[in-house]
Amino acid sequence: MFAMMRRRELITLLGGAIMMSAAAKAAEPFPTRPIRLLVPYPAGGGTDIVGRVLGQKLHESLGQPVVIDNRGGAGGTIGTAAVAKAAPDGYTLVLVPTSHVINPSIYAKLAYDTEKDFAPITMVASTAILMAVNPRVGADTMRGFVEAAKARPQEIANFGSAGAGTVFHLTGELLKQLTGLPLQHVPYRGGAPTVTALIAGEIPLAFETMLALQPHVRAGTLRALAITSPQRSAIMPEIPTTAEAGFPSMVADNSYALFAPAGTPAPILAQLHDATVAALRLPDVRDRLREQGAEVVGNSPTELAAYVAAEIPKWAALARQAGVKPE
DSSP, X not given: OHXXXXXXXXXXXXXXXXXXXXXXXXXXXXXXXXXXXXXXXXXXXXXXXXXXXXXXXXXXXHSSOEEEEEOOOGGGXXXXXXXXXXXXXXXXXXXXXXXXXXXXXXXXXOSSOTTTSEXXXXXXXXXXXXXXXXXXXXXXXXXXXXXXXXXSTTTSOEEEESSTTSHHHHHHHHHHHHHOOOOEEEEOXXXXXXXXXXXXXXXXXXXXXXXXXXXXXXHTSSEEEEEOSSSOOSSSTTSOBTTTTTOTTOOOEXXXXXXXXXXXXXXXXXXXXXXXXXXXXXXXXXXXXXXXXXXXXXOOHHHHHHHHHHHHHHHHHHHHHTTOOOO
């Protein structure tokens, strides 16, 4: 009987020690080591630019380095899958563009559940999409490009994007649907390789963010034909909208959202949200992004979750209309 009592006491002590250890762990300050911000696209594209601006400010506010980890490929799904499988401790985050809510309708088998495997933090920013061509195409307007492509279909027969299933890909598919042009999609491993190929003349046309294209349009190495926003950009007001060009249903933008793996503790998520929103309110961050054509957002996790839930069926319908079949 004495042995049984001793065993109960030992179990009670062990249980108490485990609870105290868990409580102490939960009370540990965050962060105590570098945070990895995974960008599922190569360096130089719009997502990467936003991520680096944000990462620098989070480093300053959180007191730990924010390391940008670029992992491109498969429309952003490779890098995104890595975060879904990461430890839910706040030290691995992912910044994804609109392709995150498009991919469920593009890929038959994703390695993650878009809604269930990620904890929303905030929508960081949104940027307009430009329709741009290599100057050798010889078109100054969207209508001019359509006419040139119809006249020289073998020469102007494709368009590039940051990958299959991205918002840029579907915007190009929508152009095909609206005009009847026999354009073939050429997917690249992110925005930067797409822009490089466009400048080199490997592709005549591409859809990309103003973030990635604006410097080259300003330099004259690329020509912007139209912007897919409802209104003209305050940064490049000389570029007409697709609606003004005669294609009112061709409206799209690219939003950048921040997520952690599902199961990340609520206090850590709250801290990351508050630090991110505080960074987005800084005038230098707002101005740096606005100069590149992006507008800061900084909404709540609940609003971001609602956005994801609403956007998935919206893009699925567009993919079906454009004839895009899951790979």
